Amino acid sequence: MIQMECDILVVGAGVLGLSSAYYLKKGNPEKSVVVVDRLGGPGQGNSAKSEGGYRNLFTSESNYLLADSTIDFMHHMEDDMGHDLKLSEMGYLFLYSEEQYARYRGALKRIEERGSETRIIGKEELKGMIPGLVTDFEGDEEAELLGLEPVDMGVFGAKCGGVDADALVRAYESEFLKAGGETRYGTEVEELIIKPVEELEIPGEPFVWQDVHITGVKTSKGDIEAETTVVATGVWSEKLLDPVGLDSYMRPKKRQIFAFKDSRLSSLLEVKGFNSYGAIPLTILPKAAILFRPEFSEGTFWLACADDLGRAFGLEDEPEAEEDYYTNNVYHVLVKYFPCFEDVRPVNMWAGQYAINSFDSLPVVTGEEGLIYVGAASGSGIMKCDAIGRIVAAKYAGEEGAELYGGRRFKVADLGISERNVERETLII
Amino acid sequence: MIQMECDILVVGAGVLGLSSAYYLKKGNPEKSVVVVDRLGGPGQGNSAKSEGGYRNLFTSESNYLLADSTIDFMHHMEDDMGHDLKLSEMGYLFLYSEEQYARYRGALKRIEERGSETRIIGKEELKGMIPGLVTDFEGDEEAELLGLEPVDMGVFGAKCGGVDADALVRAYESEFLKAGGETRYGTEVEELIIKPVEELEIPGEPFVWQDVHITGVKTSKGDIEAETTVVATGVWSEKLLDPVGLDSYMRPKKRQIFAFKDSRLSSLLEVKGFNSYGAIPLTILPKAAILFRPEFSEGTFWLACADDLGRAFGLEDEPEAEEDYYTNNVYHVLVKYFPCFEDVRPVNMWAGQYAINSFDSLPVVTGEEGLIYVGAASGSGIMKCDAIGRIVAAKYAGEEGAELYGGRRFKVADLGISERNVERETLII
Numbered sequence: 001m002i003q004m005e006c007d008i009l010v011v012g013a014g015v016l017g018l019s020s021a022y023y024l025k026k027g028n029p030e031k032s033v034v035v036v037d038r039l040g041g042p043g044q045g046n047s048a049k050s051e052g053g054y055r056n057l058f059t060s061e062s063n064y065l066l067a068d069s070t071i072d073f074m075h076h077m078e079d080d081m082g083h084d085l086k087l088s089e090m091g092y093l094f095l096y097s098e099e100q101y102a103r104y105r106g107a108l109k110r111i112e113e114r115g116s117e118t119r120i121i122g123k124e125e126l127k128g129m130i131p132g133l134v135t136d137f138e139g140d141e142e143a144e145l146l147g148l149e150p151v152d153m154g155v156f157g158a159k160c161g162g163v164d165a166d167a168l169v170r171a172y173e174s175e176f177l178k179a180g181g182e183t184r185y186g187t188e189v190e191e192l193i194i195k196p197v198e199e200l201e202i203p204g205e206p207f208v209w210q211d212v213h214i215t216g217v218k219t220s221k222g223d224i225e226a227e228t229t230v231v232a233t234g235v236w237s238e239k240l241l242d243p244v245g246l247d248s249y250m251r252p253k254k255r256q257i258f259a260f261k262d263s264r265l266s267s268l269l270e271v272k273g274f275n276s277y278g279a280i281p282l283t284i285l286p287k288a289a290i291l292f293r294p295e296f297s298e299g300t301f302w303l304a305c306a307d308d309l310g311r312a313f314g315l316e317d318e319p320e321a322e323e324d325y326y327t328n329n330v331y332h333v334l335v336k337y338f339p340c341f342e343d344v345r346p347v348n349m350w351a352g353q354y355a356i357n358s359f360d361s362l363p364v365v366t367g368e369e370g371l372i373y374v375g376a377a378s379g380s381g382i383m384k385c386d387a388i389g390r391i392v393a394a395k396y397a398g399e400e401g402a403e404l405y406g407g408r409r410f411k412v413a414d415l416g417i418s419e420r421n422v423e424r425e426t427l428i429i
Numbered sequence: 430m431i432q433m434e435c436d437i438l439v440v441g442a443g444v445l446g447l448s449s450a451y452y453l454k455k456g457n458p459e460k461s462v463v464v465v466d467r468l469g470g471p472g473q474g475n476s477a478k479s480e481g482g483y484r485n486l487f488t489s490e491s492n493y494l495l496a497d498s499t500i501d502f503m504h505h506m507e508d509d510m511g512h513d514l515k516l517s518e519m520g521y522l523f524l525y526s527e528e529q530y531a532r533y534r535g536a537l538k539r540i541e542e543r544g545s546e547t548r549i550i551g552k553e554e555l556k557g558m559i560p561g562l563v564t565d566f567e568g569d570e571e572a573e574l575l576g577l578e579p580v581d582m583g584v585f586g587a588k589c590g591g592v593d594a595d596a597l598v599r600a601y602e603s604e605f606l607k608a609g610g611e612t613r614y615g616t617e618v619e620e621l622i623i624k625p626v627e628e629l630e631i632p633g634e635p636f637v638w639q640d641v642h643i644t645g646v647k648t649s650k651g652d653i654e655a656e657t658t659v660v661a662t663g664v665w666s667e668k669l670l671d672p673v674g675l676d677s678y679m680r681p682k683k684r685q686i687f688a689f690k691d692s693r694l695s696s697l698l699e700v701k702g703f704n705s706y707g708a709i710p711l712t713i714l715p716k717a718a719i720l721f722r723p724e725f726s727e728g729t730f731w732l733a734c735a736d737d738l739g740r741a742f743g744l745e746d747e748p749e750a751e752e753d754y755y756t757n758n759v760y761h762v763l764v765k766y767f768p769c770f771e772d773v774r775p776v777n778m779w780a781g782q783y784a785i786n787s788f789d790s791l792p793v794v795t796g797e798e799g800l801i802y803v804g805a806a807s808g809s810g811i812m813k814c815d816a817i818g819r820i821v822a823a824k825y826a827g828e829e830g831a832e833l834y835g836g837r838r839f840k841v842a843d844l845g846i847s848e849r850n851v852e853r854e855t856l857i858i
């Protein structure tokens with residue numbers, strides 16, 4: 001049963017699906033572009049569950065271009081296009097021990113040389129700026145047990161901050177709709193339809209000797225035929241790609257956010273010298289990849305932990321946050337560096353999943369025969385969404401390069417597979 | 430319950446597990462090295478289901494080194510070490526149309542320049558050598574429907590052929606046992622054991638702030654503790670690696686073999702000019718990546734098809750061959766080029782799975798914290814097994830380079846992830 005035909009079908013109304021859809025429609029106003037999603041609205045998979053941090057600090061030049069231009073565009077969306085993204089450029093503050101800093105020095109130098117505004121802040125200055133911060137643990141047996149690194153310095157990135165991921169997704173959706181795109185929510189895509197390029201109407205097609213292409217999808221509400229199908233289903237991509245033998249180049253991994261709202265944390269909003277908010281930046285501890293940031297619109301703090309070895313890969317439809325994870329894991333480290341968190345309990349918590357590309361940690365934009373796959377964004381798709389959407393549209397158009405916001409160019413094939421050409425990212429949080 | 434302790438535990442008695450185990454034991458005679466496998470003997474997963482073809486023709490320099498040195502070592506095993514591997518150096522014959530050849534010309538030139546013995550054979554000469562071969566299909570409507578490419582030439586590789594994969598696996602097993610290694614069959618490894626480096630004996634360990642390492646495995650017969658655990662479980666690797674958050678860099682894909690024994694095929698054993706057997710080489714058709722080779726010990730022909738887009742990824746414990754796949758898919762193409770197959774039906778068929786690395790099609794040897802993972806060999810692990818085993822042992826020893834058979838060196842980190850440095854393979858069958 002054919003429910004619908006369109007020129008370009010985008011599966012997945014997350015941030016990458018909607019930014020791709022927007023640039024596809026914008027570049028091809030005469031084409032019908034439709035976004036489908038199994039959920040009831042945009043961004044309800046993992047996009048809106050994100051901590052919404054953004055940074056232009058990446059060791060990989062490609063990552064830098066993707067993020068830096070997206071950050072510029074997000075400002076443009078707020079300043080000139082009338083979208084309230086709750087952008088708060090509070091900065092990112094990486095706290096390091098001498099030893100850790102030495103390990104990253106080369107990478108940080110390259111980051112600085114390419115023009116990212118970074119600043120090294122010494123321990124004493126840091127302590128002056130963030131009065132509650134504990135930097136040394138000499139004689140603290142518990143800290144030794146926890147294997148805590150001292151804070152010897154901070155690396156501050158100014159062109160970094162937070163964005164309301166939900167607002168960002170809705171902004172792309174509204175621009176897409178304004179440009180004449182269509183959305184169909186509550187429509188679950190069950191499988192890709194693969195057909196011979198020259199159909200013979202013989203049972204058993206496609207045969208191995210037939211050239212094949214993707215001609216659309218089967219959904220819970222009937223088939224959709226499309227000249228081009230864009231798969232932008234994040235961690236769920238393998239469910240669509242595996243059956244046709246295409247790799248999704250990622251493994252799904254759960255990540256949790258814990259939200260705090262407590263007067264005992266008010267000192268973190270009285271921090272000078274980093275940003276116009278007089279607040280602590282998004283801060284990454286020197287241990288266990290724990291990070292937190294102020295979320296100004298609700299007066300809360302959001303905390304996450306980029307755990308690694310020992311935490312499972314595997315697709316979950318409804319990942320759940322575990323309070324234990326905070327109380328038994330994160331809390332003990334956090335409270336050492338920031339004693340203001342003592343006895344403060346999360347008022348809210350939720351979990352989502354990252355689509356982690358362990359090969360090089362960069363997103364993938366690839367495809368063939370009527371299909372474009374965009375994904376494997378490794379947890380930083382939101383802060384690169386604008387550039388990635390433009391690259392998807394350029395790939396669709398068969399262009400060699402995509403023009404990113406601000407005029408910089410990105411070679412489309414660099415994010416593909418057969419001619420992939422990216423530097424592995426090493427600044428992963 | 431601890432069943433056993435050892436220094437090095439190799440999980441998986443396939444060809445990569447056993448070659449790794451052999452070089453690990455050989456290089457560390459004082460260490461206890463144990464191979465475990467859930468099945469009753471060596472190679473019973475996918476190794477012995479292979480077609481057993483080997484070639485030194487790869488576009489990737491790394492692949493060439495891995496395969497070429499392994500081929501040399503297999504000859505050494507037969508000639509000097511007393512193993513009957515049923516090596517039959519019949520050569521590989523790629524049949525190409527002009528158009529296909531033009532596409533591969535650059536790659537083939539590089540292959541030739543590095544010293545692989547290849548020979549271009551023109552159409553007329555080919556027809557003289559293989560009397561039954563059909564090269565042109567003008568006016569044949571069915572051939573047009575099938576989209577067949579004509580045969581305009583052949584590219585013959587002399588240092589290529591077939592090996593009895595089961596015999597090869599058993600040869601490594603016997604060398605490993607001779608060196609003092611141990612095997613435990615019928616022992617299913619259920620999960621990797623991950624522990625804090627400094628255990629506190631607190632419930633909930635490991636916590637995110639603890640450094641962790643792999644300390645062995647849980648099996649159906651109790652735990653095995655090991656200083657180093659080598660995961661060499663091929664397509665099953667994700668079952669062990671996913672739960673600890675390590676990527677296996679591969680997707681499993683079914684491949685089928687069809688065996689033929691029929692007097693109508695005897696003309697294929699009366700082919701001159703390719704090899705000392707007077708037989709047709711392993712031959713790859715210019716359509717649908719169909720290939721077949723004589724298997725001399727049983728007087729049969731083995732046929733396979735390297736299908737691609739449209740055939741699912743996904744782990745199967747007992748993949749089954751489908752006769753339909755031959756009769757409806759492969760047969761129609763095969764019989765056009767080789768009419769001697771007309772009405773010949775397979776006498777046997779079986780299926781296994783490839784562990785396909787879609788990123789660059791090269792194997793992965795990586796690991797950290799007590800674990801080494803070797804896999805993602807993309808269907809060509811058998812023909813590279815000796816080199817890969819040596820690289821695993823070099824990685825274990827912390828050496829920068831591995832010495833391959835014949836004295837050539839291979840940088841261990843090149844097959845790793847964080848400093849991976851290989852050329853993508855483009856000659857994939």
